[in-house]
Amino acid sequence: MLLGYTITQWLFGILSFLSIMFGLMVVFSRNPVNSVLYLVLTFFCIAGHYLLLNAQFLAVVHIVVYAGAIMVLFLFVIMLMDLNHDNEPQKTWLTKIIAGIAGGMLLCVLVGSLKGSEQLGISQYGSSQIGMVKNLGKVLFSEFLFPFEIASILLLAALVGSIMIGKKEIK
Amino acid sequence: MINGISINYYLLLSAVLFIIGAVGVMARRNSIIIFMCIELMLNAVNLLLVAFSTLHNDASGQVFVFFIMAVAAAEVAVGLAILSMIYRNVKTIDTDILSNLKN
Numbered sequence: 001m002l003l004g005y006t007i008t009q010w011l012f013g014i015l016s017f018l019s020i021m022f023g024l025m026v027v028f029s030r031n032p033v034n035s036v037l038y039l040v041l042t043f044f045c046i047a048g049h050y051l052l053l054n055a056q057f058l059a060v061v062h063i064v065v066y067a068g069a070i071m072v073l074f075l076f077v078i079m080l081m082d083l084n085h086d087n088e089p090q091k092t093w094l095t096k097i098i099a100g101i102a103g104g105m106l107l108c109v110l111v112g113s114l115k116g117s118e119q120l121g122i123s124q125y126g127s128s129q130i131g132m133v134k135n136l137g138k139v140l141f142s143e144f145l146f147p148f149e150i151a152s153i154l155l156l157a158a159l160v161g162s163i164m165i166g167k168k169e170i171k
Numbered sequence: 172m173i174n175g176i177s178i179n180y181y182l183l184l185s186a187v188l189f190i191i192g193a194v195g196v197m198a199r200r201n202s203i204i205i206f207m208c209i210e211l212m213l214n215a216v217n218l219l220l221v222a223f224s225t226l227h228n229d230a231s232g233q234v235f236v237f238f239i240m241a242v243a244a245a246e247v248a249v250g251l252a253i254l255s256m257i258y259r260n261v262k263t264i265d266t267d268i269l270s271n272l273k274n
Contacts, residue, residue, distance in 0.1 A: 009175055012176050012180065016184045019184070020184070020191070023188055023191040023192075023211055026204075026208070027194060027198065027204075027208065035204055035207060039207050042214075046214050046217075046218055049184075049218055050218075052176075053173060053221050053222055055221050055224075055225065055233055058221060061237065062240070065240050069244065073247060073248070073251055074203065074247075074251070077203065077255055081258050083203070088201060088265075090200065091267070099198035102194075102197060103191075103197070106190055110186040111186060114182045114186070130229070130230040130233065136230055136234065139230040140234050143234075144231075144238075147238060151238060151242075154242065154245055155244070158249050162248045162251075163252075165252040165253055166252040166255060
């Protein structure tokens, strides 16, 4: 107990603050490479949140898939297109202000509509073990076996599609 | 309450992350940054799904997040292929210049 809060609550607060900060930096940094690096940090913070929620498997998969594969792909494409500059063209200030106002209003709507969920009184029963690899694997390979196989076909289709699109010329 | 943290805080955090992504999509011109902001919005939703799955002790939510990650990987591969193809033909990925579909 520290200042009336438990360690978990402190960790949640710090991780939330960091993920929001890095999320803002993704949007506000001028250089696309910096944006990618801040997004990687945001993903690490979200993986920390998964660990706090006792979802170890998802935390590991999140780091491997997002920080390991997807962000490297982004970085690769940015380097390929030679976008590593600080002076790319920006939208006008009017557009930016309108975007900010629209986002703020959307936030107000979301927070206002979710405010009543406090009265639901739902509480977690005991300690959750469903995020462990063993339990998740059992569910994935019994109840969700068909969607799992469909996902493999989807990945194959994406692979073939991206190769076809990315080819120099299609004869 | 999950480990002493109210679900409301997770709702708030996810909403804020989602809004940051949405504002990024509206306020930036670089297609790759817009793409990254979409990833951020996806992750905000994933976080909330995991939080509710832990709250209700139901593994389905986490399996769903797993599938969302697979679909996001496929989406990024195809989307970046399209972007690099556009760059090869038009030499830019600025959304204000790539507005041919408008007229």
